[in-house]
Amino acid sequence: VVSGWFSESRLYSDKMGKLLYYNNPMWPGEAHSLKVEKILYQGKSDYQEILVFESSAYGKVLALDGIVQLTEKDECAYQEMMAHLPLCSIPSPKTVLVVGGGDGGVLREISRHSSVEIIDICEIDDLVIDVCKKFFPDLSVGFDDPRVRLHVGDAVQFLRNAPEGMYDAIIVDSSDPIGPAQQLIEKPFFETIAKALKPGGVLCNQAESLWLHTHLIQDVLSVCRQTFKGSVHYAWTSVPTYPSGVIGFILCSTDGPPINFLSPINPIEKQKGALNFRRELRFYNSEIHRAAFALPSFARRELSSL
Ligand code: AAT
Numbered sequence: 319v320v321s322g323w324f325s326e327s328r329l330y331s332d333k334m335g336k337l338l339y340y341n342n343p344m345w346p347g348e349a350h351s352l353k354v355e356k357i358l359y360q361g362k363s364d365y366q367e368i369l370v371f372e373s374s375a376y377g378k379v380l381a382l383d384g385i386v387q388l389t390e391k392d393e394c395a396y397q398e399m400m401a402h403l404p405l406c407s408i409p410s411p412k413t414v415l416v417v418g419g420g421d422g423g424v425l426r427e428i429s430r431h432s433s434v435e436i437i438d439i440c441e442i443d444d445l446v447i448d449v450c451k452k453f454f455p456d457l458s459v460g461f462d463d464p465r466v467r468l469h470v471g472d473a474v475q476f477l478r479n480a481p482e483g484m485y486d487a488i489i490v491d492s493s494d495p496i497g498p499a500q501q502l503i504e505k506p507f508f509e510t511i512a513k514a515l516k517p518g519g520v521l522c523n524q525a526e527s528l529w530l531h532t533h534l535i536q537d538v539l540s541v542c543r544q545t546f547k548g549s550v551h552y553a554w555t556s557v558p559t560y561p562s563g564v565i566g567f568i569l570c571s572t573d574g575p576p577i578n579f580l581s582p583i584n585p586i587e588k589q590k591g592a593l594n595f596r597r598e599l600r601f602y603n604s605e606i607h608r609a610a611f612a613l614p615s616f617a618r619r620e621l622s623s624l
Contacts, residue, residue: 324371325351326385326561342385344494345530345561350386352376352559358453363445365498370453376559378453380421382446383497389559393423393457396565397491398602399555399610401427403567404487404522405434406582406607411486412436415514417473417502418524419491420446425460428489430592430599438485440469440476442498459596474501477510484514490523495534503538508545517574521546522567528554528617529562538568539621546570551579552621553610555601567610582607 327341327349341349352373359370369381377390388396401424405411410433416424420441428437441447447470451458461468469476473492488511492499501507511521523542526534535552542550548571557565571577585604586592593599613621 322354323351324354324369324373324379324381325349342561344496344526348561350559350561352379352386352389359449361445361449363443365443368445368449370449379559380446380450380454382493385494386559387493388421388423388454388457390454390456392557392559393421394600394602395555395557396560397423397427397457398599399553399606400424400489400491400522400524400567401430402586402602403553403569403579403607403610404489404520405431406584406586406604407569407577407579408486408518408520409584411584413485413487413516414438415440415480415485415488417477417488417490417492418442418499419489420444421450421454422447422458422460423454424489424491425463425466426457426596427460429460429463429465430586430589430595432589432591434465437463437466438469439466440471440473442470442472444470456597472498474507474510477507477514480510480514482513483516483519486516486519488515488519488521490521492524494526503534503541505541505545508541512545512572515572517572518548518577519572519574520577520579521570523570525552525566525568527560527562527564528566528614529564532617532620535566535568535621542568542570547573548577549579551611552613552617553579554613555606555610580608580611 355372413436416439492502554566
């Protein structure tokens with residue numbers, strides 16, 4: 319944070335001690351900035367640097383290793399889509415696993431679904447959880463649900479040991495693939511996910527930006543098409559504080575009863591109490607669910623021909 323602005327780039331000092339920026343390699347040549355009102359927390363865990371600040375435009379912000387993970391103003395556009403795209407696509411989800419997501423926001427959204435009986439979460443960094451409990455109670459409220467079982471550890475290891483056919487849905491709310499989330503986009507990880515899912519079970523995976531990461535998305539999509547024998551689709555949403563202002567999800571289903579992600583079979587509007595459970599839905603509805611799968615022409619060409 320320099321001269322009152324946080325920027326999604328990093329600072330380093332050269333040999334003379336002069337401060338310089340380098341761009342994050344995931345978005346070279348650009349760096350979104352937010353004006354800082356007050357720094358609320360700065361710390362280092364075993365895995366990453368954690369920063370919480372009050373911004374003047376987006377409320378409180380959580381950044382890990384200098385990358386925005388969420389802001390109070392637009393987190394709904396990410397967490398609601400990430401949870402409800404998969405859970406509204408299957409008839410009656412009962413067992414759900416969240417990978418990452420230590421802020422609790424995705425848990426909060428899953429708990430709207432009254433059919434769900436078990437919500438496992440595997441987050442690598444317990445300091446993220448503690449910091450979010452202190453500064454983001456509207457998200458960490460997700461941990462208060464009695465159906466939640468917290469596992470602190472590396473999700474790669476957790477999924478290797480997960481019982482076969484355990485979950486109806488797995489939601490990978492992971493950071494960008496630099497640092498602890500590196501292995502979460504590799505084939506062996508997806509193979510353990512496919513195994514841990516029931517037949518007809520679904521995966522929703524954080525899948526970066528159409529504008530910035532076409533090649534990365536192509537690679538992950540092709541791994542998913544090899545690994546998941548049901549359907550594989552790309553959906554996206556608008557999150558102003560993520561790089562390029564959009565972020566996508568890869569949705570996959572295993573062999574079994576066919577899943578049509580494009581049209582929610584388990585619409586949120588028909589579930590008793592779901593729209594207002596703990597707080598009102600701000601972003602997701604069935605119409606935006608269907609719209610999320612519509613791709614711009616360039617993306618349709620680049621992502622579908624694999
Ligand atoms: N809902 C907030 C958005 C996130 S959080 C990503 C979480 O994944 C972090 O809390 C991080 O500690 C956790 N994580 C990273 N690697 C692992 C791992 N190997 N096992 C378990 N948890 C992990 C994502 C924001 C996306 C930003 C887009 N630019």
